[in-house]
């Protein structure tokens with residue numbers, strides 16, 4: 001089918017009471033597993049490469065690989081650059097064919113966040129690429145972005161309308177209590193805050209830090225109007241376990257690397273299928 005933008009893939013999510021999963025990948029195996037899991041569920045899917053993943057695989061390699069994957073399935077696939085703080089890299093990714101980027105200026109003050117996000121939106125528009133930005137500061141550690149308890153800040157609903165209006169973004173990441181990485185204690189989501197934000201904007205909302213969020217909390221977020229839910233750490237852990245198990249189960253005389261890393265595909269596909277059931281996006285491929 002080819003790549004679609006974030007705007008296209010999230011259209012109708014709020015009214016349809018489902019969210020599209022944004023899944024981080026770091027190599028061919030997990031990316032292909034994510035696509036296969038989504039295709040098995042006939043669900044739209046967002047493949048997300050962090051700056052670290054892009055550095056590891058190569059920018060054009062990521063773009064070419066995921067474009068090829070998208071063309072081989074009949075579901076909408078969006079290729080998204082996640083948590084990008086390097087604006088030169090964002091522009092390169094847009095030129096290389098990413099269909100969506102996240103400009104993460106959440107560490108900056110409100111006015112600077114607006115100015116930077118708006119500048120990226122204006123550039124992205126020239127290429128028909130979508131843009132996600134973050135308001136507030138999601139806690140935890142996401143590769144190069146580390147937000148400790150003293151720094152993290154929930155999204156102030158009052159800041160939302162002007163931010164969305166002046167930036168022209170296609171999706172808004174909100175901080176409502178989730179954190180990046182595995183949780184040390186049960187997450188406590190601020191649903192009242194989410195309710196206020198939903199009432200104040202039509203802009204599709206994004207929940208970061210999806211690994212370890214209880215199923216009922218996910219479902220409540222989706223019912224309330226969350227449009228995109230990001231999952232990264234759980235897939236990294238799944239990847240590692242699949243490789244470790246395969247290595248442990250295979251005699252040393254076997255030297256075909258596909259025997260060791262191949263199982264990652266099915267393992268990641270299973271995680272993705274489970275999340276799609278929770279997010280309600282199965283059989284929504286036709287919606288995009």
Ligand code: G3H
Pocket residue numbers: 024082083142179180181182207208209210211230231232233234
């Ligand atoms: O942007 C990526 C996500 O927010 C991933 O969060 O690694 O906690 O699942 P997670």
Ligand code: ZN
Pocket residue numbers: 083138142180208209230
């Ligand atoms: Zn995130």
